[in-house]
Amino acid sequence: MLKSANMPNPLLPICISGLRLIRGDRAVLAGVNLTIDEPGITVLMGPNGAGKSLLLRSLHGLITPDQGRINLGSLTVADSRTEQAMVFQQPVLLRRTVLQNLAFAAPKTAKTDRQRLIQALESVNLLDRADQPARMLSGGEQQRLALVRALLGEPALLILDEATASLDPASVLLIESLVKTQNVQGTKIILVSHDQGQARRLADEIVFISNGQVAEQSPADRFFTEPRTPEAKAYLAGEIVV
Amino acid sequence: MDALSEAFRLIITLDEDLFEILWLSIRVSLSALTIAAVIGLPLGTYLAITRFPGRKFCILLLNVLMGMPPVVVGLMVYLLLSRAGPLGWMGLLYSPTAMIIAQAVLITPIIAALSNQVIESLHQEYSDTFYSMGVTGGRAVAAYLVDARYALTTCILAGFGRAIAEVGAVIIVGGNIDHLTRVMTTAIALETSKGNLTLALSLGAVLLALSLLVNALVIGVREYAQKRQYA
Numbered sequence: 001m002l003k004s005a006n007m008p009n010p011l012l013p014i015c016i017s018g019l020r021l022i023r024g025d026r027a028v029l030a031g032v033n034l035t036i037d038e039p040g041i042t043v044l045m046g047p048n049g050a051g052k053s054l055l056l057r058s059l060h061g062l063i064t065p066d067q068g069r070i071n072l073g074s075l076t077v078a079d080s081r082t083e084q085a086m087v088f089q090q091p092v093l094l095r096r097t098v099l100q101n102l103a104f105a106a107p108k109t110a111k112t113d114r115q116r117l118i119q120a121l122e123s124v125n126l127l128d129r130a131d132q133p134a135r136m137l138s139g140g141e142q143q144r145l146a147l148v149r150a151l152l153g154e155p156a157l158l159i160l161d162e163a164t165a166s167l168d169p170a171s172v173l174l175i176e177s178l179v180k181t182q183n184v185q186g187t188k189i190i191l192v193s194h195d196q197g198q199a200r201r202l203a204d205e206i207v208f209i210s211n212g213q214v215a216e217q218s219p220a221d222r223f224f225t226e227p228r229t230p231e232a233k234a235y236l237a238g239e240i241v242v
Numbered sequence: 243m244d245a246l247s248e249a250f251r252l253i254i255t256l257d258e259d260l261f262e263i264l265w266l267s268i269r270v271s272l273s274a275l276t277i278a279a280v281i282g283l284p285l286g287t288y289l290a291i292t293r294f295p296g297r298k299f300c301i302l303l304l305n306v307l308m309g310m311p312p313v314v315v316g317l318m319v320y321l322l323l324s325r326a327g328p329l330g331w332m333g334l335l336y337s338p339t340a341m342i343i344a345q346a347v348l349i350t351p352i353i354a355a356l357s358n359q360v361i362e363s364l365h366q367e368y369s370d371t372f373y374s375m376g377v378t379g380g381r382a383v384a385a386y387l388v389d390a391r392y393a394l395t396t397c398i399l400a401g402f403g404r405a406i407a408e409v410g411a412v413i414i415v416g417g418n419i420d421h422l423t424r425v426m427t428t429a430i431a432l433e434t435s436k437g438n439l440t441l442a443l444s445l446g447a448v449l450l451a452l453s454l455l456v457n458a459l460v461i462g463v464r465e466y467a468q469k470r471q472y473a
């Protein structure tokens with residue numbers, strides 16, 4: 001659990017080496033080598049099917065790669081599990097009320113701390129919906145709830161896979177500001193986005209994935225002004241690349 | 243027509259014989275249902291969320307057992323409980339307990355197989371999120387049972403409907419003894435064969451009403467859940 005922004009993040013640096021994942025007869029991750037020691041926000045970009053989701057799912061422990069190693073600080077993926085949280089493109093909420101969804105995710109020690117849950121709901125403008133069935137919320141509201149739920153455990157690493165892909169601009173900005181605040185408080189953020197505006201607003205660092213490999217890793221300002229690889233140039237120009 | 247109006251009279255005057263039979267039917271089926279739910283729900287859930295070799299075979303077996311004809315179940319329980327059988331020393335044959343056992347054997351696979359399907363589709367939806375949240379083991383099982391509560395209620399109602407309407411198993415192990423093991427379905431069978439259509443018809447009407455009630459409950463529960471996106 002994170003206590004202060006001044007303490008070094010226990011999950012950094014993230015070292016991924018020689019990561020391979022075979023699906024069918026194809027290497028969908030074809031030897032990913034990546035070191036992330038940037039404590040800010042890392043945005044993964046790349047064309048559809050490049051392997052971004054699979055890479056993040058491997059990092060989170062949802063899939064086991066066929067080859068390669070992942071270390072987070074001094075920890076393995078399995079040991080870092082309680083320090084990580086992930087928000088998916090489609091939020092999955094329990095068939096319970098909004099407040100009960102949060103209570104279910106709250107660490108057992110904080111069980112009596114109703115005040116904290118109320119504050120969390122307030123931070124995403126959902127307090128007046130506390131007692132409604134969570135799955136009756138709109139898509140954007142559900143995603144906001146999924147995000148505060150993920151943050152309840154004060155993760156050292158928060159992963160978002162296209163978490164704002166189908167939300168309206170206001171919801172997107174609200175989620176972005178929460179993510180930024182959380183990063184300032186010391187949580188490492190890695191997210192996937194196809195939205196160049198969002199990447200410019202959030203990213204400290206861009207990792208460009210193509211064909212199951214890391215094609216480019218650059219500071220955000222440099223990536224958008226002078227991408228080094230032809231794949232990244234084509235992607236930014238809106239051309240179809242694979 | 244005479245028989246029909248007489249049957250109606252039996253029901254509205256709360257005829258003692260009729261209600262004795264009705265009460266025993268409900269007692270036997272509810273007891274069997276309790277046993278079946280206590281075994282079937284955790285079994286169905288466990289098979290839905292764990293992975294081990296032979297799991298698919300277990301699910302296949304449940305589905306086969308689910309379609310087992312009641313007379314076959316009755317015969318098996320009869321062999322088990324008859325004087326020469328392995329449990330013969332307990333002297334349970336031709337008692338309500340024997341009927342409860344037979345019905346429990348009959349509907350446990352039904353409840354297990356139906357709840358397995360329910361939990362399995364919920365598991366597909368929840369498993370990544372539960373993994374991410376570190377929800378495992380008993381906490382996961384409990385969460386699945388709570389979140390599937392409405393669908394599981396309809397599974398249980400289906401089990402009750404099957405048990406209360408079943409005749410083949412209870413007639414073999416119960417013997418349809420007056421004032422002891424006579425339930426609605428066995429009474430209907432006997433009274434019809436004796437030509438006493440009055441009691442048979444009134445019992446038939448009650449059985450029909452019960453089945454109507456169970457199905458209305460199923461629909462009601464389903465609609466309630468759907469309205470709240472809890473289905």
Ligand SMILES: Nc1ncnc2c1ncn2[C@@H]1O[C@H](COP(=O)(O)OP(=O)(O)OP(=O)(O)O)[C@@H](O)[C@H]1O
Nearest residue numbers: 023024028046047048049050051052053054055162
């Ligand atoms: N189980 C699977 N079997 C076969 N191929 C798979 C499987 N899972 C993923 N793939 C393939 O792996 C590739 C990478 O998938 P991934 O979901 O990581 O892409 P992505 O970069 O996240 O794309 P998008 O931007 O569309 O989300 C895709 O071509 C996909 O078809």
Ligand SMILES: [Mg+2]
Nearest residue numbers: 052053054161
């Ligand atoms: Mg993806």
